Amino acid sequence: MTKLSVNINKIATLRNARGGNVPDLIQVAKDIERFGAQGITIHPRPDERHIRYQDARDLKKIVTTEYNIEGNPEKSFMDLVLEVKPTQVTLVPDAVDAITSNAGWDTMKHADYLKEIIQELQRNDIRVSVFVDPVLKMIEGAKLINTDRIELYTEAFAHDFSQGNKNGILPYVEAAKLANSLDLGINAGHDLSLDNIHFFKQNIPNLLEVSIGHALIAEAIYLGLDNVVNMYLNKLK
Template sequence: MTKLSVNINKIATLRNARGGNNPDVIKTTIDCERFGAQGITVHPRPDERHIRYSDVVQLKGVVTTEFNIEGYPDQRYLKIIAEAKPDQATLVPDAPDAITSNAGWDTIKNASLLRDLCQEIKSHGARVSIFVDPSPRMVEGAIAIGADRIELYTEPYASEFLVSKEVAVKPYIESARIAKEGGIGINAGHDLDLHNLKFLKQNIPYLDEVSIGHALICDALYFGLENTIQLYLKQLK
């Protein structure tokens, strides 16, 4: 079964736009799980423009499914992981001022750094997932440094899907195969939505988890949060 982890960053963005606590990030998290989400993802950036450090502290005591914390592994992030002890830490190579993740790690060039990070993060009891492009070499690099999983960066898939879905999914099938044969798990995320998710799942049936935030929250404006989560779960069956 492929799990759906709901990224709640956009809920925090909306809250922060007006100050106060509406919408309530903690209540929304509880409701997402109640509506069927099998995990909660956050990406606490240094400028706290959406998820704040204080949110992470509160969420640790609230999330009952799987807590996934994404981020660039600087000292601030590593401190959060050490304190929150999430189920999963997803390492992304974002610059501090990046609007959103837009590329995966070069796991060959950064092998020494990533190997040390994997060891440190695992010492806190968290599973380590490395955000990578759909490249066999990058997947092989992630296996070599001791990652537990990869997260396939799916923005290129989402873009090409509109032109040729068969072409779009091909490098993802190959990358997932290498990961599976290498004994590590496979996550996916970025620009997945109700139109392209099912096809990805059909072609990578052993996909462990997808992390979806922006599209899911946008859909919830029209369909409602509970119904939207159920619609996404349906695509994964």
């Protein structure tokens, strides 16, 4: 079964909107695990507009499943993850002012930079995943920098699927086949939803983990968090 890691950034956004502690991010993370999710994901940004660095530290104390921290490996981020030591760090090349992640790494152009970061994380017993587009050259580059996994950036697939174009899955299938042949683990994330997750999972060989936040939280407003987490788990079986 593909593991579900729930990104709780949007819970932090809602909390921060009022300046208090409602909803309680820590309790929500505990509940998401209790409902069956196999991981918790956060993506702190330098301005702490949703997840705060202290949240990352507090979550370390209570997360009992896989703990995944995403972000651009600038100094403050690296200091944080080397302190917290989550299960996995997902390296994402997002700009400081980005609303959300919008591109994968050029693993060839930034090979030396990424390889050094990956080595440092691995020396600290942290699994590393690198956010990439479904481009074969970038998958090959990911192997050369010795990352443990890649995370396929799925926005293009989600857009095509919403327009009725199921052929949008094809680049992802080819990327996954290459990753499998290179012994790279495969994660995926961005704009995956209850509408498209089953089709994606059924077509991607050896998909280890998906990270889903925005869609899952939006769906939970209508359907309930416990219900939505288990709907995803059923589709990922």
